[in-house]
Amino acid sequence: xxxxxxxxxxxxxxxxxxxxxxxxxxxxxxxxxxxxxxxxxxxxxxxxxxxxxxxxxxxxxxxxxxxxxxxxxxxxxxxxxxxxxxxxxxxxxxxxxxxxxxxxxxxxxxxxxxxxxxxxxxxxxxxxxxxxxxxxxxxxxxxxxxxxxxxxxxxxxxxxxxxxxxxxxxxxxxxxxxxxxxxxxxxxxxxxxxxxxxxxxxxxxxxxxxxxxxxxxxxxxxxxxxxxxxxx
Ligand code: C5P
Numbered sequence: 561x562x563x564x565x566x567x568x569x570x571x572x573x574x575x576x577x578x579x580x581x582x583x584x585x586x587x588x589x590x591x592x593x594x595x596x597x598x599x600x601x602x603x604x605x606x607x608x609x610x611x612x613x614x615x616x617x618x619x620x621x622x623x624x625x626x627x628x629x630x631x632x633x634x635x636x637x638x639x640x641x642x643x644x645x646x647x648x649x650x651x652x653x654x655x656x657x658x659x660x661x662x663x664x665x666x667x668x669x670x671x672x673x674x675x676x677x678x679x680x681x682x683x684x685x686x687x688x689x690x691x692x693x694x695x696x697x698x699x700x701x702x703x704x705x706x707x708x709x710x711x712x713x714x715x716x717x718x719x720x721x722x723x724x725x726x727x728x729x730x731x732x733x734x735x736x737x738x739x740x741x742x743x744x745x746x747x748x749x750x751x752x753x754x755x756x757x758x759x760x761x762x763x764x765x766x767x768x769x770x771x772x773x774x775x776x777x778x779x780x781x782x783x784x785x786x787x788x789x790x791x792x
Pocket of ligand 1: 571747
Protein backbone atom coordinates (compact mmCIF):
# COMPACT_ATOMS: atom_id res chain seq x y z
CA UNK A 561 0.00 0.00 0.00
CA UNK A 562 1.42 3.45 -0.91
CA UNK A 563 2.11 5.89 1.90
CA UNK A 564 -0.88 7.99 3.04
CA UNK A 565 0.28 11.12 1.21
CA UNK A 566 0.35 9.27 -2.12
CA UNK A 567 -3.25 8.08 -1.60
CA UNK A 568 -4.69 11.61 -1.85
CA UNK A 569 -5.34 12.77 -5.42
CA UNK A 570 -6.19 16.45 -5.78
CA UNK A 571 -8.50 17.25 -8.71
CA UNK A 572 -7.10 20.28 -10.53
CA UNK A 573 -10.48 21.36 -11.91
CA UNK A 574 -9.25 24.84 -12.73
CA UNK A 575 -9.66 27.03 -15.83
CA UNK A 576 -6.05 27.82 -16.71
CA UNK A 577 -2.56 26.34 -16.42
CA UNK A 578 -1.59 29.46 -14.50
CA UNK A 579 -4.25 28.69 -11.86
CA UNK A 580 -3.11 25.08 -11.71
CA UNK A 581 0.54 26.06 -11.33
CA UNK A 582 -0.36 28.42 -8.50
CA UNK A 583 -2.36 25.68 -6.71
CA UNK A 584 0.43 23.11 -7.08
CA UNK A 585 2.87 25.70 -5.74
CA UNK A 586 0.65 26.41 -2.73
CA UNK A 587 0.18 22.71 -1.97
CA UNK A 588 3.92 22.06 -2.19
CA UNK A 589 5.04 18.78 -0.63
CA UNK A 590 1.67 18.09 1.00
CA UNK A 591 0.33 16.64 -2.30
CA UNK A 592 2.08 14.20 -4.65
CA UNK A 593 -0.77 13.15 -6.96
CA UNK A 594 -2.98 15.32 -9.22
CA UNK A 595 -6.01 14.61 -11.38
CA UNK A 596 -6.39 16.51 -14.65
CA UNK A 597 -9.81 16.40 -16.31
CA UNK A 598 -11.55 18.00 -19.27
CA UNK A 599 -11.47 21.58 -18.03
CA UNK A 600 -7.70 21.87 -17.61
CA UNK A 601 -6.76 19.33 -20.30
CA UNK A 602 -8.55 21.38 -22.96
CA UNK A 603 -6.88 24.56 -21.73
CA UNK A 604 -3.31 23.42 -22.52
CA UNK A 605 -3.33 21.18 -19.45
CA UNK A 606 -1.86 18.17 -21.24
CA UNK A 607 1.48 19.97 -21.59
CA UNK A 608 1.13 20.91 -17.92
CA UNK A 609 0.83 17.22 -16.97
CA UNK A 610 4.29 16.71 -18.51
CA UNK A 611 5.62 19.47 -16.25
CA UNK A 612 3.99 17.86 -13.21
CA UNK A 613 5.57 14.49 -14.05
CA UNK A 614 8.99 16.13 -14.54
CA UNK A 615 8.54 17.72 -11.11
CA UNK A 616 8.10 14.24 -9.60
CA UNK A 617 4.31 14.32 -9.20
CA UNK A 618 1.97 11.50 -10.23
CA UNK A 619 -0.82 12.28 -12.68
CA UNK A 620 -4.31 10.84 -13.07
CA UNK A 621 -5.60 11.75 -16.53
CA UNK A 622 -9.40 11.66 -16.23
CA UNK A 623 -10.34 11.47 -19.90
CA UNK A 624 -13.05 8.77 -19.63
CA UNK A 625 -12.17 7.40 -23.06
CA UNK A 626 -14.61 5.47 -25.22
CA UNK A 627 -14.29 4.86 -28.98
CA UNK A 628 -13.69 2.04 -31.46
CA UNK A 629 -11.00 -0.40 -30.35
CA UNK A 630 -8.28 0.82 -32.70
CA UNK A 631 -8.74 4.45 -31.66
CA UNK A 632 -8.66 3.58 -27.95
CA UNK A 633 -5.59 1.40 -28.49
CA UNK A 634 -3.62 4.11 -30.29
CA UNK A 635 -4.72 6.80 -27.85
CA UNK A 636 -3.75 4.77 -24.79
CA UNK A 637 -0.41 3.84 -26.37
CA UNK A 638 0.31 7.56 -26.60
CA UNK A 639 -0.75 8.18 -22.98
CA UNK A 640 1.39 5.23 -21.81
CA UNK A 641 4.50 6.96 -23.18
CA UNK A 642 3.92 10.14 -21.17
CA UNK A 643 4.50 8.76 -17.69
CA UNK A 644 0.89 9.31 -16.57
CA UNK A 645 -0.05 6.95 -13.68
CA UNK A 646 -3.86 6.54 -14.02
CA UNK A 647 -6.15 6.92 -17.05
CA UNK A 648 -9.94 6.47 -17.05
CA UNK A 649 -12.02 4.71 -19.69
CA UNK A 650 -15.73 3.93 -19.75
CA UNK A 651 -16.37 0.33 -18.77
CA UNK A 652 -17.39 -1.07 -22.16
CA UNK A 653 -15.74 -4.40 -22.89
CA UNK A 654 -14.15 -3.43 -26.25
CA UNK A 655 -12.83 -0.20 -24.79
CA UNK A 656 -11.39 -1.86 -21.69
CA UNK A 657 -9.79 -4.65 -23.72
CA UNK A 658 -8.07 -2.17 -26.04
CA UNK A 659 -6.88 0.02 -23.14
CA UNK A 660 -5.42 -2.94 -21.22
CA UNK A 661 -3.59 -4.17 -24.33
CA UNK A 662 -2.19 -0.71 -25.04
CA UNK A 663 -0.79 -0.11 -21.56
CA UNK A 664 1.25 -3.37 -21.47
CA UNK A 665 4.92 -2.78 -20.77
CA UNK A 666 4.30 0.64 -19.21
CA UNK A 667 3.56 1.80 -15.67
CA UNK A 668 0.18 3.21 -16.73
CA UNK A 669 -2.84 1.84 -14.87
CA UNK A 670 -6.30 1.77 -16.43
CA UNK A 671 -9.30 2.69 -14.29
CA UNK A 672 -12.80 1.88 -15.47
CA UNK A 673 -15.80 4.10 -14.82
CA UNK A 674 -18.72 1.68 -14.44
CA UNK A 675 -21.78 3.96 -14.48
CA UNK A 676 -21.47 7.71 -14.06
CA UNK A 677 -22.72 8.69 -10.62
CA UNK A 678 -24.99 11.32 -12.13
CA UNK A 679 -27.02 8.50 -13.77
CA UNK A 680 -29.99 6.88 -12.08
CA UNK A 681 -32.26 4.07 -13.31
CA UNK A 682 -34.39 6.54 -15.27
CA UNK A 683 -31.35 7.98 -17.08
CA UNK A 684 -30.27 4.43 -17.99
CA UNK A 685 -33.73 3.61 -19.32
CA UNK A 686 -33.68 6.81 -21.38
CA UNK A 687 -30.31 5.71 -22.78
CA UNK A 688 -31.79 2.40 -23.88
CA UNK A 689 -30.61 0.12 -21.08
CA UNK A 690 -32.91 -2.53 -19.61
CA UNK A 691 -30.82 -2.84 -16.43
CA UNK A 692 -30.77 -0.55 -13.41
CA UNK A 693 -27.69 1.17 -11.99
CA UNK A 694 -26.85 -1.42 -9.34
CA UNK A 695 -26.94 -4.38 -11.70
CA UNK A 696 -25.03 -2.54 -14.42
CA UNK A 697 -22.30 -1.40 -12.00
CA UNK A 698 -21.90 -5.00 -10.78
CA UNK A 699 -21.80 -6.41 -14.31
CA UNK A 700 -19.27 -3.86 -15.58
CA UNK A 701 -17.07 -4.21 -12.49
CA UNK A 702 -16.91 -7.96 -13.06
CA UNK A 703 -16.12 -7.46 -16.77
CA UNK A 704 -13.38 -4.95 -15.86
CA UNK A 705 -11.88 -7.46 -13.45
CA UNK A 706 -12.02 -10.31 -15.97
CA UNK A 707 -10.40 -8.18 -18.70
CA UNK A 708 -7.44 -7.24 -16.50
CA UNK A 709 -8.38 -3.61 -15.86
CA UNK A 710 -6.26 -2.26 -12.99
CA UNK A 711 -8.92 -0.42 -11.02
CA UNK A 712 -12.35 1.12 -10.71
CA UNK A 713 -13.61 4.59 -10.05
CA UNK A 714 -16.36 4.12 -7.50
CA UNK A 715 -18.31 6.07 -4.92
CA UNK A 716 -17.38 5.41 -1.28
CA UNK A 717 -20.70 3.61 -0.73
CA UNK A 718 -20.07 1.26 -3.66
CA UNK A 719 -16.59 0.34 -2.42
CA UNK A 720 -17.50 -2.35 0.16
CA UNK A 721 -19.86 -4.41 -2.04
CA UNK A 722 -17.57 -4.08 -5.07
CA UNK A 723 -14.58 -5.20 -3.02
CA UNK A 724 -16.45 -8.37 -2.13
CA UNK A 725 -17.32 -8.90 -5.78
CA UNK A 726 -13.93 -8.30 -7.45
CA UNK A 727 -11.45 -9.10 -4.66
CA UNK A 728 -8.36 -7.28 -3.50
CA UNK A 729 -6.38 -7.03 -6.72
CA UNK A 730 -8.20 -4.05 -8.22
CA UNK A 731 -7.46 -0.49 -7.14
CA UNK A 732 -10.46 1.53 -5.96
CA UNK A 733 -10.34 5.25 -6.56
CA UNK A 734 -13.18 7.19 -4.95
CA UNK A 735 -14.36 10.75 -5.55
CA UNK A 736 -17.21 12.22 -3.51
CA UNK A 737 -14.99 12.59 -0.45
CA UNK A 738 -15.65 15.45 1.93
CA UNK A 739 -13.88 16.14 5.22
CA UNK A 740 -16.40 16.35 8.08
CA UNK A 741 -18.06 19.77 8.01
CA UNK A 742 -17.02 20.64 4.42
CA UNK A 743 -19.61 21.82 1.86
CA UNK A 744 -20.99 18.96 -0.25
CA UNK A 745 -21.32 21.08 -3.42
CA UNK A 746 -23.05 19.03 -6.13
CA UNK A 747 -21.90 15.68 -4.65
CA UNK A 748 -25.00 13.89 -3.40
CA UNK A 749 -23.47 10.85 -1.72
CA UNK A 750 -20.40 11.76 0.23
CA UNK A 751 -18.12 10.11 2.78
CA UNK A 752 -15.35 11.45 4.98
CA UNK A 753 -11.78 10.40 4.11
CA UNK A 754 -11.76 7.95 7.04
CA UNK A 755 -15.09 6.40 5.98
CA UNK A 756 -13.88 5.98 2.39
CA UNK A 757 -10.62 4.32 3.47
CA UNK A 758 -12.44 1.99 5.84
CA UNK A 759 -14.88 1.08 3.04
CA UNK A 760 -11.92 -0.16 0.98
CA UNK A 761 -10.79 2.84 -1.12
CA UNK A 762 -7.13 2.81 -2.13
CA UNK A 763 -7.05 6.39 -3.40
CA UNK A 764 -9.26 9.39 -2.64
CA UNK A 765 -10.00 12.14 -5.16
CA UNK A 766 -10.70 15.50 -3.56
CA UNK A 767 -11.20 18.68 -5.55
CA UNK A 768 -13.04 21.75 -4.36
CA UNK A 769 -12.74 21.20 -0.60
CA UNK A 770 -8.98 21.66 -1.11
CA UNK A 771 -8.78 24.01 -4.10
CA UNK A 772 -11.38 26.40 -2.63
CA UNK A 773 -10.04 26.30 0.94
CA UNK A 774 -8.52 29.42 2.47
CA UNK A 775 -5.50 27.27 3.36
CA UNK A 776 -5.38 24.41 0.80
CA UNK A 777 -2.12 23.03 2.15
CA UNK A 778 -3.44 22.71 5.72
CA UNK A 779 -6.59 20.99 4.49
CA UNK A 780 -4.62 18.57 2.28
CA UNK A 781 -2.38 17.75 5.24
CA UNK A 782 -5.41 17.16 7.47
CA UNK A 783 -6.83 14.70 4.91
CA UNK A 784 -3.49 12.87 4.67
CA UNK A 785 -3.44 12.62 8.48
CA UNK A 786 -7.00 11.23 8.41
CA UNK A 787 -6.01 8.66 5.75
CA UNK A 788 -3.05 7.69 7.88
CA UNK A 789 -5.14 7.24 11.05
CA UNK A 790 -7.88 5.31 9.20
CA UNK A 791 -5.46 2.85 7.59
CA UNK A 792 -3.91 1.71 10.88
O1 C5P B 1 -14.54 18.99 -6.29
P1 C5P B 1 -14.84 17.55 -6.05
O2 C5P B 1 -14.11 16.99 -4.83
O3 C5P B 1 -16.32 17.24 -6.04
O4 C5P B 1 -14.19 16.82 -7.31
C1 C5P B 1 -14.33 15.47 -7.55
C2 C5P B 1 -13.66 15.12 -8.84
O5 C5P B 1 -13.91 13.76 -9.11
C3 C5P B 1 -14.14 15.91 -10.04
O6 C5P B 1 -13.02 16.11 -10.88
C4 C5P B 1 -15.15 15.01 -10.70
O7 C5P B 1 -15.20 15.16 -12.08
C5 C5P B 1 -14.59 13.64 -10.35
N1 C5P B 1 -15.59 12.59 -10.32
C6 C5P B 1 -16.72 12.62 -9.50
N2 C5P B 1 -17.62 11.58 -9.51
C7 C5P B 1 -17.40 10.56 -10.31
C8 C5P B 1 -16.29 10.50 -11.14
C9 C5P B 1 -15.40 11.55 -11.12
O8 C5P B 1 -16.91 13.56 -8.76
N3 C5P B 1 -18.24 9.56 -10.28
